[in-house]
Amino acid sequence: MYVNGIEVNYFSAGQGEAVLFLHGWGSDFLSFKYFLDSLSAYYRVFALDLPGFGQSAEPPAAWSVDDYADFVLTFMGELKIDRVILIGHSFGGRISIKLAARKNLPVSIDKIVLVDSAGIRPKRTVKQTIKLFFYKGIKHFISVEFIRRRYPELLEKWRQKHGSPDYLNATPRMRECFVKVVNEDLTPCLSKIPYSTLIIWGEQDYETPLGDGKIMERLIPDAGLVTLKNAGHYSFLDQGFTFLRVLDSFLNIKRTA
Structure with missing residues (x-):
C-alpha cells in the first residue's frame, strides 16, 4: 500500500x-x-x-x-x-x-x-548539559573547512561514544527525525x-x-x-x-x- x-x-x-x-x-x-x-x-x-x-x-x-x-x-x-x-x-x-x-x-x-x-x-542533568556543551563545541570546531577535511570522522566518533542506541542504530534520515522527535x-x-x-x-x-x-x-x-x-x-x-x-x-x- x-x-x-x-x-x-x-x-x-x-x-x-x-x-x-x-x-x-x-x-x-x-x-x-x-x-x-x-x-x-x-x-x-x-x-x-x-x-x-x-x-x-x-x-x-x-x-x-x-x-x-x-x-x-x-x-x-x-x-x-x-x-x-x-x-x-x-x-x-x-x-x-x-x-x-x-x-x-x-x-x-x-x-x-x-x-x-x-x-x-526530561530535565537535563549537569552531566548531560556538559556533554551537550562539548558536542556543540566539537560541531562548531569541525565546521572550519581545514579541520573538516583533516578530521572528517571526529564528530561521528563522538556520536558513537556518547549517542543513544536509538540514535546510533538509525539511518542518517531517521537520525534527523529522532532529533526532532525527542526535543x-x-x-x-x-x-x-x-x-x-x-x-x-x-x-x-x-x-x-x-x-x-x-x-x-x-x-x-x-x-x-x-x-x-x-x-x-x-x-x-x-x-x-x-x-x-x-x-x-x-x-x-x-x-x-
Whole structure:
C-alpha cells in the first residue's frame, strides 16, 4: 500500500469498531502481533510499520511528531477509518497524544491507550548539559573547512561514544527525525486531551520512567494509570497476560472461557 507516495506495510483484520496500534521507535507492528490477533475477534484491528521502521519506506524528509501524526491521519483516511481507538507504545504514544490533543480531526477518537509512552522531555542533568556543551563545541570546531577535511570522522566518533542506541542504530534520515522527535516536549498537549485514556506502564521502565506515566495521569482530565510489576519499557511483552486483561476491561471485551 502507498500513502502519500510512501510504501507502507500494514495489518488489518476483524470487523466492527476500529482499533489502531502505533508501535515504538525502532520497532514495528509485529511487536503487537499476539494482541492484534487476540483483539481482531472483537474489533476491526489495524497496525502499520510507521515510515522508516519495519518494512515501510523512510519519510522523504526529517519528520517531526506532527508530520507522523498527519501521516497516520492520511493512512486512516485511505482505509476509510472514521472512528477509532488509539493504542500507542512509546513513540506511538507520542503520536497518539498529538492526535488526541488536536481539534477538528477528520476522524472521531473514542478512547486512547498510552503504553510506556514517550512525550515528556526530561530535565537535563549537569552531566548531560556538559556533554551537550562539548558536542556543540566539537560541531562548531569541525565546521572550519581545514579541520573538516583533516578530521572528517571526529564528530561521528563522538556520536558513537556518547549517542543513544536509538540514535546510533538509525539511518542518517531517521537520525534527523529522532532529533526532532525527542526535543519536543508534549506536556502542554496532555491537558487538551478530552478522551477517556488508559495509561499502562512497566514499573521498571527506565527509558520512559514511571514518573512520566504519573504526570500523564495527573494532567489528562480523564485518565487512569495501571502499573505492571516486573515489567520494563515493553511492559506489554513482559506481562502480556496482565496487559491483555487490563486492555479487555478498558475495551469492554468479555471473553468466553
